[in-house]
Amino acid sequence: MAPAAAGLPALPAVVRDEIAEQRDSRLKWYREARFGMFIHWGVYAVPAGTWKDRHGAEWIMNQAKIPVADYRALAKDFTAVKYDPTAWAQLAADAGMKYVVITTKHHDGFALFDSAFSDWNAVKASGAKRDLISPLAAAVRARGLKFGTYYSQSQDWTNLGGGKGRDQPWDEEQKKGNFDTYLKTIALPQVRELMDKFHPDILWWDTEYSMTPERARPFFDLVTSHPHLIQNSRLGGGVLGDFRTSEQRIPASAMLGRALEVNMTINKSWGYRADDVDWKSAQQLIRNLSDIASKDGNYLLNVGPTAEGVIPQPEVDRLCAIGRWLKVNGEAIYATRGGLYLKPLDWGRTTQKADANARTTIYLHVWEWPADGKILLPDVKQPAVRGRMLADGAAVNSAVTPAGLVVTLPGVARDPDVSVAAIEFAAPVEVFGAPPMPKDLGASGTLANPSKSP
Numbered sequence: 359m360a361p362a363a364a365g366l367p368a369l370p371a372v373v374r375d376e377i378a379e380q381r382d383s384r385l386k387w388y389r390e391a392r393f394g395m396f397i398h399w400g401v402y403a404v405p406a407g408t409w410k411d412r413h414g415a416e417w418i419m420n421q422a423k424i425p426v427a428d429y430r431a432l433a434k435d436f437t438a439v440k441y442d443p444t445a446w447a448q449l450a451a452d453a454g455m456k457y458v459v460i461t462t463k464h465h466d467g468f469a470l471f472d473s474a475f476s477d478w479n480a481v482k483a484s485g486a487k488r489d490l491i492s493p494l495a496a497a498v499r500a501r502g503l504k505f506g507t508y509y510s511q512s513q514d515w516t517n518l519g520g521g522k523g524r525d526q527p528w529d530e531e532q533k534k535g536n537f538d539t540y541l542k543t544i545a546l547p548q549v550r551e552l553m554d555k556f557h558p559d560i561l562w563w564d565t566e567y568s569m570t571p572e573r574a575r576p577f578f579d580l581v582t583s584h585p586h587l588i589q590n591s592r593l594g595g596g597v598l599g600d601f602r603t604s605e606q607r608i609p610a611s612a613m614l615g616r617a618l619e620v621n622m623t624i625n626k627s628w629g630y631r632a633d634d635v636d637w638k639s640a641q642q643l644i645r646n647l648s649d650i651a652s653k654d655g656n657y658l659l660n661v662g663p664t665a666e667g668v669i670p671q672p673e674v675d676r677l678c679a680i681g682r683w684l685k686v687n688g689e690a691i692y693a694t695r696g697g698l699y700l701k702p703l704d705w706g707r708t709t710q711k712a713d714a715n716a717r718t719t720i721y722l723h724v725w726e727w728p729a730d731g732k733i734l735l736p737d738v739k740q741p742a743v744r745g746r747m748l749a750d751g752a753a754v755n756s757a758v759t760p761a762g763l764v765v766t767l768p769g770v771a772r773d774p775d776v777s778v779a780a781i782e783f784a785a786p787v788e789v790f791g792a793p794p795m796p797k798d799l800g801a802s803g804t805l806a807n808p809s810k811s812p
């Protein structure tokens with residue numbers, strides 16, 4: 359192994375033993391999906407943001423230092439009486455999302471499925487008295503979407519021996535037990551239950567605290583024994599995972615070399631908080647999707663349902679608005695690759711797609727419609743074959759100039775959020791002076807220098 363760069367821990371990089379073609383076909387659907395739904399749902403929805411005079415969302419047990427017995431008592435009000443998994447799956451489909459990832463067990467240790475390894479679950483300990491994951495998995499798949507399970511492998515504030523992350527136990531109960539025993543007798547067997555019961559397409563780990571290579575290994579082996587499974591980069595112990603996550607933040611420029619997923623809330627909280635009404639606008643969310651796609655990433659956008667199982671209406675409204683935009687402009691998002699330029703452009707973003715004959719379409723995501731209708735693609739010196747507006751098919755003309763390709767957009771903005779022009783070329787488009795988009799490195803098993811991976 360190459361020496362670690364200064365400041366980076368010298369962990370062995372654990373990657374799946376597969377060749378690039380295997381990895382590419384395993385990740386194909388995921389790369390093409392571009393847009394998914396994240397669902398944070400659990401007992402923390404009961405206090406809905408406030409416990410006594412303290413506040414928090416899915417971290418409220420920790421932030422308000424709620425004793426284990428008091429927190430367990432909240433579960434009777436986790437009723438899921440209005441839970442309609444079919445409607446949730448339909449909402450994801452209507453929003454144009456291609457996959458759904460739900461918290462099957464968050465840091466509070468509460469499992470939304472029946473478990474033989476801990477009674478702290480929806481069936482045995484909550485007012486819902488039933489498994490909440492199976493019906494969602496079925497409804498999601500019935501709509502042709504993929505299904506992923508979030509699982510907090512290290513932090514578990516309730517089950518015996520579970521990790522407390524960077525915090526000290528706040529209850530005598532939490533001092534009992536042993537972390538390695540917890541991993542062996544609760545976490546690992548529960549992940550096996552997830553596999554057996556729900557056959558997830560994605561395993562979404564969360565928080566790496568205390569996960570050494572030795573502790574991560576059985577989880578890694580379990581996941582990689584399922585040939586199709588995709589996992590994120592949060593298992594810990596040096597496991598790179600298949601995609602890296604960027605939480606609440608869109609990278610400033612394209613991240614080359616590994617699949618990227620930006621996961622983000624619509625307000626400020628992951629779990630339901632009645633007092634958090636700081637909603638992002640539909641325009642912001644649509645532009646985020648455009649921005650992330652231009653950086654070759656997926657957007658995993660979160661909803662936080664109530665304890666009764668209702669997705670807040672402001673979230674529903676925004677998802678429907680994104681869905682309407684995607685119905686017209688989805689061609690510029692799904693199955694595209696990152697755009698022509700590493701850095702964002704003043705007027706908007708680009709994505710691209712090539713067919714089997716390498717004929718290439720560049721999508722111009724126009725955020726700010728130029729007053730004179732003209733957009734310069736700097737350093738592009740190839741003539742376009744044709745161009746059209748996705749909204750209405752209107753022709754888009756362009757001409758090669760010494761500075762690059764000048765595109766003339768017809769008429770006025772088609773959409774106040776993002777209007778898209780598709781410009782077709784006979785061959786892959788080169789941007790003179792820019793480095794080519796490199797092949798992915800992440801999980802191919804051919805990573806030359808792990809210390810250089812982002």
Ligand code: GLC
Nearest residue numbers: 398416417564565605621628
């Ligand atoms: C963080 C938080 C967690 C949230 C997650 C979403 O790791 O611990 O509460 O579920 O990010 O990405």
